Amino acid sequence: MTIKIYGDIYSGNCYKIKLAAAQLQIPHDWVSINILNNETQTDSFLQKNPNGKVPLLELADGTCLSESNAILHYLAEGSSLLPEERLYHAQVLQWLFFEQYSHEPYIATARYIVRYLRRPAEHEERLQQKMTPGYHALDVMEQHLKQHQFFVAERYTIADIGLYAYTHVAHEGGFDLNAYPAIRAWLQRVEQQTGYLSMQAFDQQS
Known part of the structure; x- marks a missing residue:
């Protein structure tokens, strides 16, 4: 039985899983x-993930795993996308935590308000509140990428996949990347x- 991945392909959190699975050539059914x-x-979905969110990975035995970066880590274990070296492995986790705590809450939420909700007036104040911390996250990334080709160990890892997912569509939330040549x-x-x-x-494809 092939594993299943539940998600919305235009959600960055879901796209990162789809991209990793494709690059790792992991057979799966996309739901x-x-x-x-x-x-x-x-009810049927909440039985799989009581938190009621995607992405969700369902293994062949029916076991489910939620949270996008936990799924990324699971899929990449033992591959070139997740370094075995202890420090590099921890640095991958460091950037994935950064993505979920300092990047995604601002850049992804702004994009959700603009792309999915069509920027309703009642969310404008909330949208503007996301801009300064969102740009701060981009500043952190820019400074790192001025010195490095990728985020960890000078090679492509799931840290890059995790941060790429919402950064490459940040403009859809109103963020201007013109001032970030290293990110671009x-x-x-x-x-x-x-x-x-x-x-x-x-x-x-779907």
Whole structure:
């Protein structure tokens, strides 16, 4: 039985899992979930993930794993995308934690308000509150990428996949990347990796 991945391909948290699975050549069934239709709140889905969120990985025996970066870590274990060296492994986790605590809450949320909710007036104040901390996260990334080709060990890892997912669509939330040449060069390097496919390409496949 093939593993299943439940998600919305245009969600960065879901896309990162789809991209990693593709680059690792992991056979899987993609189960498209419409988050705006509350498909993560059905009884059947909540039995799989009581937190009611995607992405969700379902293994062949029915065991489920949630949280995007935990899934990334699980899929990449033993591969070139997750270093075995103790320090490098910890640095991958460091950047994945940064992504979820200092990056995703601002850049992803701003994009959600603009792309998914169509920027309603009642969310404008909330949107503006995301901009300063979002730009701070981009500043941190820019400083690191001025000195490094990738985030860990000078090679492509799931740290790059995790941060790429929402950074490459940050403009959809109103963030301007023109002042971030190191980030823009890094985005191009990610897109040159073997097996890379865009959100749109994955959507066309499904």
